[in-house]
Amino acid sequence: MLETKNLTKAFKKKTVVSEVNIYLEKGESVGLLGPNGAGKSTTISMISTLLPPTSGEVWFNGQNALKESQGLRKVMGVVPQEIALYEELSAYENMKFFGKVYGLRGKELESRITHVLDLIGLTDRKKDAVNTYSGGMKRRINIGVTLLHEPEILIMDEPTVGIDPQSRNYILDMIKTLNKEKGITVLYTSHYMEEVEKLCDRVYIMDHGEIIASGTNEELKSILSNEETIQIDVHTLSMGFQDNLLHHSSIRKVTEEGLGYRVIAPKGEDLLSEVFELAKQTHTKITGVSIQTPSLEDVFLHLTGRKLRD
Amino acid sequence: MFQLIKKDTLILLRSRSDLTELLFMPFILIAILGLALGNLSMTDFNINAFPVAVVYEGNIEQSLENWAVELRESDYPEEAVSALVTQAEEIAPGEQINSILASEDIQEWMTAESFATVESAETALDAGDVAGVIIIPEGFNEAVWSALFLDEGDALPLTLEVQNIDSVTSDIIRSVLTTYANQFNLEASIALASEGEAETADQQQDSYGEVTNLTAASPITSFQYYTIGMGVMFALYTAPALASRAFHEKKQHVFGRLMISGTKPLTYLGSKLVSGTIITFIQLVILFGLSTLIFGTFRGYSTRFWIDLGMVSFVFSLVVGSITSLLTSLSLYSNSESSSSFFGGVVITLFAFIGGSFTPVEQFSESLRTLGNWTPNGAMMTSYMQLMQGFNLFEVAPLIIRVAGMTVILLAVSVILFPKRRLD
Numbered sequence A: 001m002l003e004t005k006n007l008t009k010a011f012k013k014k015t016v017v018s019e020v021n022i023y024l025e026k027g028e029s030v031g032l033l034g035p036n037g038a039g040k041s042t043t044i045s046m047i048s049t050l051l052p053p054t055s056g057e058v059w060f061n062g063q064n065a066l067k068e069s070q071g072l073r074k075v076m077g078v079v080p081q082e083i084a085l086y087e088e089l090s091a092y093e094n095m096k097f098f099g100k101v102y103g104l105r106g107k108e109l110e111s112r113i114t115h116v117l118d119l120i121g122l123t124d125r126k127k128d129a130v131n132t133y134s135g136g137m138k139r140r141i142n143i144g145v146t147l148l149h150e151p152e153i154l155i156m157d158e159p160t161v162g163i164d165p166q167s168r169n170y171i172l173d174m175i176k177t178l179n180k181e182k183g184i185t186v187l188y189t190s191h192y193m194e195e196v197e198k199l200c201d202r203v204y205i206m207d208h209g210e211i212i213a214s215g216t217n218e219e220l221k222s223i224l225s226n227e228e229t230i231q232i233d234v235h236t237l238s239m240g241f242q243d244n245l246l247h248h249s250s251i252r253k254v255t256e257e258g259l260g261y262r263v264i265a266p267k268g269e270d271l272l273s274e275v276f277e278l279a280k281q282t283h284t285k286i287t288g289v290s291i292q293t294p295s296l297e298d299v300f301l302h303l304t305g306r307k308l309r310d
Numbered sequence B: 001m002f003q004l005i006k007k008d009t010l011i012l013l014r015s016r017s018d019l020t021e022l023l024f025m026p027f028i029l030i031a032i033l034g035l036a037l038g039n040l041s042m043t044d045f046n047i048n049a050f051p052v053a054v055v056y057e058g059n060i061e062q063s064l065e066n067w068a069v070e071l072r073e074s075d076y077p078e079e080a081v082s083a084l085v086t087q088a089e090e091i092a093p094g095e096q097i098n099s100i101l102a103s104e105d106i107q108e109w110m111t112a113e114s115f116a117t118v119e120s121a122e123t124a125l126d127a128g129d130v131a132g133v134i135i136i137p138e139g140f141n142e143a144v145w146s147a148l149f150l151d152e153g154d155a156l157p158l159t160l161e162v163q164n165i166d167s168v169t170s171d172i173i174r175s176v177l178t179t180y181a182n183q184f185n186l187e188a189s190i191a192l193a194s195e196g197e198a199e200t201a202d203q204q205q206d207s208y209g210e211v212t213n214l215t216a217a218s219p220i221t222s223f224q225y226y227t228i229g230m231g232v233m234f235a236l237y238t239a240p241a242l243a244s245r246a247f248h249e250k251k252q253h254v255f256g257r258l259m260i261s262g263t264k265p266l267t268y269l270g271s272k273l274v275s276g277t278i279i280t281f282i283q284l285v286i287l288f289g290l291s292t293l294i295f296g297t298f299r300g301y302s303t304r305f306w307i308d309l310g311m312v313s314f315v316f317s318l319v320v321g322s323i324t325s326l327l328t329s330l331s332l333y334s335n336s337e338s339s340s341s342f343f344g345g346v347v348i349t350l351f352a353f354i355g356g357s358f359t360p361v362e363q364f365s366e367s368l369r370t371l372g373n374w375t376p377n378g379a380m381m382t383s384y385m386q387l388m389q390g391f392n393l394f395e396v397a398p399l400i401i402r403v404a405g406m407t408v409i410l411l412a413v414s415v416i417l418f419p420k421r422r423l424d
C-alpha cells in the first residue's frame, strides 16, 4: 500500500537518513523504533510528503507519491512530534478549523467532532484554550485533530513523548482500537520499545539513519533465540564485579541496569554458579537474579551494543 | 482561504498583547498627545524648546578693521579696500546669526542664550543646562565676507558642540543650523544683488513661513494629527504581528498540517495578505471612529470626506497586507523570525519618524518630507492631511498610486521568495 524505495536525506553534507526501505500493508500496524536522532522524524516527514528526499521514492498504491501527492495526502493523517495546533484556540475551534480545511461542513463536521472528542476523552474540556491543557491532553487533541477526516493511514511521530503513564496507556489503547477495529493502517514511531512491542505487528529498528533490523516482534527476538538475558541485582554496584562479568568467556554483553547488571549470554550454559563465584571474589552481595525473556531493547542492545535510551 | 483568514483574526482577537499593541497603545497615545497639545492647530505646533548656548567671539568693529588689514596685505588697491569695507558694513554675519537664533520661529525649537566665553558655555553644557553650544568664532565675519565678496574660502567656520542628548535632538539642532546657514547665504546674496539694501527680515519671514505652513491651508488640530499619525504607525505593527504568527505556524508544524490537508502554498500566502488587509482596515476604522466619538476628531466632515477617507484607508490597509505577506515569505524563507522583529523594532520607528507620525517633519527640512512621502505611512499621512484640507481623492491620487505601486512590488517579491514546495 505504502512503500519507500531507498529513501535518503542529507542536510548539507550530513546524511541523516540513508537508503531506507520500508513498507506498510493495508490494516497493518508497523513500528519504527530508534534512539534520539536516529532519523525517525526525518523519515516520517519524507513519507508524509512534507520534506523532499535527497534521493529515493515513496510509492502509494502504485503511484509515485512525491510526484502525485494529493492521493496520499487525502487519506493520510499525520500526528507530528510537536503539538501542531493553535494553542490560543480551544480544542473545539481547532477541530472545526482543521475539519473545514479538509472540506468538512455542517452536520457531518459537528458529528465527527463530537465523536472524536469522545474518543480522546476531551468532551468536557472542549471549550478551553489548548494552552491551558496538561501535556497529556495536548497530546490527545494533537491526535484527535488528525482523526477528523477519517484517514486510512495514520502516521504518528512519538505521540506519547513526555507524558504520564496513564495518558500514555489511554493513547496506546486508542490507537490499538483504531487499528484493530477500524482497520486503519498505522505507522508508529517511538523510542519506547514497550509501546512498539505492545502495539505493532511489525517493527523496523533504525539507528544512525539506517534500518538495522526488521520483522515481527518474534522474528526480531529470535535474533536472540540462542541467548538469554540475566538480570543480576546487587546490594551496591561494583566495578570489579562488572569487570569480572565482562571478562567471562561466555558473556556477550554487560550493561548497568538499575541497581544491578544486565547480562546477555548464550542459552544453556550453567552461568549462575559462576556468577555467584565472581561476586564472592569481589565481595559483592547479590540480592536477586532473574532470567528474562529478551525484549526489543535487548535486540537493539545486541545489534548496536548500546541502549535505546540513556 | 476564508477559514484561514477567520482563524488569523480570531487568534489575534484572543491575544491580549496584540490587542494592546494594535489598538490600546495608539489610542492612549492619541489621547495623551492630543490632550497635551490641546486643540491647538498644528501650525502652532510646538515641541519643548531646548536651550542652546551661543558664543560670539568676535565683534563687528574689530572684524572690519581686521578685514581691511587682511585686504591691504593681499595687495588690494586702497579704493577697492574702502569700497569692500563699506559693503561689508552692511552685512554683519555674526550679529545676523545671533538675531536669527533669537527669532520667533527658531524660538519654537530652541532658546538661545549668550555666553561670553567657550569655557563658560561648555561648563553649562556639562552641567546639562544647555543641550548644545554654537560657537561663532573670531574671524567668522571675515570668512563670510571673503566668501561673499571675493569668492574665497567656502565653509562657514561655525562650530556645534552637542553632548549627552539623544541623537534626534542633536539632529534637529544640526538641521536647523544648516537650514539657517543656507538661508543666510541666500539672504546675503540677495542683499548683494539689491545693492546692499537690507530687506532680509521680510524675506526670511516669508521663506521660512512657507516651509512650516505648507500643510496648513486649513488648520489641523492636534487630535486629528495624532489620530492619523498614530493610526498609520500602529497599523504597520499588524504586519509583524501576523507574520510572526506565520513563523510559529511553520515551527510548530501547523503549516505542515495545512499542507498535508491539501492547502495550496499560495492560498496560504494569499490568506496572510487578506488577513493583514482586513485587520488593518478594521483597526483604522476603530481608531478613527473611537477618536471621533470621544474627542470629536473628525466630527462635522462631509460624507464625501468619509468615503475618501475610507478609500485611502483601504489602500493603506492593502500595503500593510502586502508587508504582512512579504514578512511571512521572509520568515518562512529564512526560517527565522528576525525579519519580523527587525521590521517591528527598527523599521516602524524609523518610518514613523520620517513619515511624520510624531511631528511634522517638513519643519526640519523639505528633503525629509520628500523622503517621508516615500514611506507607505508617510505618503498616506500626507494624503489624509490633504483630504482634511479639502482636497478630493483625485487630487491626492499621485501619492495613492505610489503606495499602490509599493503594494504590487512587495507582493511580487513575497511571491518570488515564498518557498514553493515542489510537492503539490
Ligand SMILES: Nc1ncnc2c1ncn2[C@@H]1O[C@H](COP(=O)(O)OP(=O)(O)OP(=O)(O)O)[C@@H](O)[C@H]1O
Pocket: A011, A016, A034, A035, A036, A037, A038, A039, A040, A041, A042, A043, A081, A158, A191
Ligand atoms: N532541518 C535539519 N537540518 C539539519 N539537520 C537536521 C534537520 N532535521 C534533522 N536533522 C538532523 O537529523 C538527525 C535525525 O533527526 P530526526 O529528528 O529525524 O531524529 P529522530 O529519530 O526523530 O529523533 P528524536 O527521537 O529525538 O525525535 C539529527 O541528527 C538531526 O540533528
Ligand SMILES: [Mg+2]
Pocket: A040, A041, A042, A081, A157, A158
Ligand atoms: Mg523525532
